Amino acid sequence: MTTVDSDTAIPSLAGVASLVSERGTVETPTKVDVRGLSFYYGDMRALEDVSIQIPEKQVTAFIGPSGCGKSTFLRTLNRMNDIIPGVRVTGTVLIDGKDIYGASTDPVTLRQHVGMVFQKSNPFPKSIFENVAYGLRINGLAASKTELADRVETSLRAAALWDEVKDRLSASALALSGGQQQRLCIARALAVEPEVLLMDEPASALDPIATQHIEELVFQLKTNYTIVIVTHNMQQAARVSDRTAFFWLGKLIEFDLTSRMFTAPTAKLTEDYVTGRFG
Amino acid sequence: MTRRQRNHWLDLALHGAGLGATLLGLGVLAALLFDIFSDGFGRISWDFLTSFPSRRAENAGIYAALLGTLWVITLTAMLAVPVGIGAAIYLEEYGGRGRWSRIVEINIANLAGVPSVIYGLLGLGLFVRTLALGRSVIAGAATLALLALPVVILSSREALRAVSPALREASYALGATKWQTIWHQVLPVALPGILTGMILALSRTMGETAPLITIGALTYVPFAPDGIWSPFTVLPIQVFNWVSRPQEAFLANAAAGIIVLLALLLVMNGFAAWLRDRYQH
Numbered sequence: 001m002t003t004v005d006s007d008t009a010i011p012s013l014a015g016v017a018s019l020v021s022e023r024g025t026v027e028t029p030t031k032v033d034v035r036g037l038s039f040y041y042g043d044m045r046a047l048e049d050v051s052i053q054i055p056e057k058q059v060t061a062f063i064g065p066s067g068c069g070k071s072t073f074l075r076t077l078n079r080m081n082d083i084i085p086g087v088r089v090t091g092t093v094l095i096d097g098k099d100i101y102g103a104s105t106d107p108v109t110l111r112q113h114v115g116m117v118f119q120k121s122n123p124f125p126k127s128i129f130e131n132v133a134y135g136l137r138i139n140g141l142a143a144s145k146t147e148l149a150d151r152v153e154t155s156l157r158a159a160a161l162w163d164e165v166k167d168r169l170s171a172s173a174l175a176l177s178g179g180q181q182q183r184l185c186i187a188r189a190l191a192v193e194p195e196v197l198l199m200d201e202p203a204s205a206l207d208p209i210a211t212q213h214i215e216e217l218v219f220q221l222k223t224n225y226t227i228v229i230v231t232h233n234m235q236q237a238a239r240v241s242d243r244t245a246f247f248w249l250g251k252l253i254e255f256d257l258t259s260r261m262f263t264a265p266t267a268k269l270t271e272d273y274v275t276g277r278f279g
Numbered sequence: 280m281t282r283r284q285r286n287h288w289l290d291l292a293l294h295g296a297g298l299g300a301t302l303l304g305l306g307v308l309a310a311l312l313f314d315i316f317s318d319g320f321g322r323i324s325w326d327f328l329t330s331f332p333s334r335r336a337e338n339a340g341i342y343a344a345l346l347g348t349l350w351v352i353t354l355t356a357m358l359a360v361p362v363g364i365g366a367a368i369y370l371e372e373y374g375g376r377g378r379w380s381r382i383v384e385i386n387i388a389n390l391a392g393v394p395s396v397i398y399g400l401l402g403l404g405l406f407v408r409t410l411a412l413g414r415s416v417i418a419g420a421a422t423l424a425l426l427a428l429p430v431v432i433l434s435s436r437e438a439l440r441a442v443s444p445a446l447r448e449a450s451y452a453l454g455a456t457k458w459q460t461i462w463h464q465v466l467p468v469a470l471p472g473i474l475t476g477m478i479l480a481l482s483r484t485m486g487e488t489a490p491l492i493t494i495g496a497l498t499y500v501p502f503a504p505d506g507i508w509s510p511f512t513v514l515p516i517q518v519f520n521w522v523s524r525p526q527e528a529f530l531a532n533a534a535a536g537i538i539v540l541l542a543l544l545l546v547m548n549g550f551a552a553w554l555r556d557r558y559q560h
């Protein structure tokens with residue numbers, strides 16, 4: 001298993017915040033640092049001793065067969081699993097060096113900084129505007145009506161949805177198409193200005209065009225956000241991500257630059273999986 | 280007969296049986312309504328609605344009982360609804376899923392099935408005597424609120440439970456607290472269901488006679504309630520009173536009283552349907 005500060009050069013990618021270390025190799029600062037994380041649903045261990053350093057302002061893809069724990073792992077990063085009864089976490093997750101499972105971390109505050117987009121788009125049964133404004137309102141992020149409207153617009157633009165909905169902001173979000181709903185969910189997540197954006201198979205329910213929209217969006221968003229994306233689609237992982245992590249039966253098997261994961265993986269399992277021999 | 284034909288006949292037979300059962304229910308209801316309307320419709324008039332009871336059937340009216348019912352049911356709603364919804368929120372959102380919460384749930388379901396006269400006895404002991412509220416509107420409403428509470432709690436809980444977990448997750452993922460999630464996302468979605476349960480519970484209590492007679496609501500009240508401390512009667516008690524008179528003419532009054540009660544129920548249920556429609560969009 002290779003970690004983030006490997007000595008390989010990162011292919012030049014526009015907008016990636018990177019710095020050159022003294023040794024002349026390119027390193028990217030770590031945003032999320034996970035060490036020895038295990039996760040249990042009751043007695044069932046869903047994740048086993050996962051350690052990974054997720055680089056800042058890059059796209060990291062999680063791949064692996066169904067049930068291997070990708071979603072579970074993603075949800076440990078914003079403590080979304082906390083709301084499931086009977087679960088247990090061991091190990092540490094540091095975001096910007098701060099232990100998010102530490103006593104001083106409030107999961108509610110954490111989730112403002114680590115946003116999430118779900119596999120099935122889940123807009124609130126309210127207007128398009130209200131969907132985006134909700135996070136701003138509850139977190140007190142807009143001081144005035146105009147500021148609120150401005151920030152809703154900015155978020156909708158960032159999610160490449162503004163032009164399609166600007167004339168019907170007060171229409172119900174449920175009237176949007178599936179792809180639009182998913183972009184609305186992205187806009188809603190972006191509105192509260194998270195630093196990390198977790199996306200759990202955001203395009204799995206969408207047609208190829210809508211999927212392409214989302215992928216382009218992910219590519220743009222990494223200028224400002226650290227993105228972690230779960231996907232079942234190898235091509236998608238190859239297209240959008242800088243690094244790829246391969247999970248299998250609750251373990252992190254390999255984590256490396258996406259280009260290497262797909263051309264020269266170290267582990268036999270990874271190779272079998274990315275070449276479609278199982279999964 | 281081939282398998283396919285057999286299935287076809289079975290299908291038809293089940294269809295027929297279902298239709299029969301439905302028609303039987305509707306038929307009984309229709310006969311009841313016809314009986315009541317033919318007996319009582321002629322008595323319905325403005326005078327009947329605005330007159331106090333009288334020893335002479337032609338002069339007797341429903342005014343005191345109608346106002347009594349409106350007072351009591353309004354107050355019952357004001358007591359049972361906030362407490363019921365609050366309890367449902369606590370049980371569903373904060374109570375957990377353990378053994379303790381199951382025991383509580385089963386007990387509430389049992390309470391919903393307890394005969395109403397038992398609530399009357401409780402009301403008599405607790406509200407009328409211990410709290411010294413007397414035979415007042417407030418004592419009656421409090422008693423009926425106890426009666427309605429289990430149903431309000433159970434149906435509100437059901438409505439809260441039906442709200443999709445994805446909606447809650449979406450809210451939490453934006454950094455909402457539990458209470459913000461409940462207040463802004465869960466409750467608005469659950470509201471139609473909560474309202475339906477509430478109206479059903481209130482409709483049931485509106486027809487109750489036994490608990491109010493037990494706490495000593497009067498059967499002959501020649502005045503309308505003028506406040507929550509006032510003595511009172513309600514429509515079903517008035518009907519009961521008229522039915523038990525020997526004279527034929529009072530039976531017509533009873534039927535007319537039932538029509539008024541039915542009309543009130545219809546208005547309430549219509550209101551519930553309207554509210555539901557309004558909030559569904």
Ligand SMILES: Nc1ncnc2c1ncn2[C@@H]1O[C@H](COP(=O)(O)OP(=O)(O)OP(=O)(O)O)[C@@H](O)[C@H]1O
Binds near residue numbers: 064069
């Ligand atoms: N709420 C839960 N309670 C109990 N077990 C769960 C729960 N959620 C997931 N699991 C179990 O944990 C394991 C990992 O599930 P997870 O959803 O993380 O897999 P995944 O890699 O995201 O799969 P997929 O690709 O199908 O989404 C599975 O065995 C699953 O059955």
Ligand SMILES: [Mg+2]
Binds near residue numbers: 070200
């Ligand atoms: Mg998953």
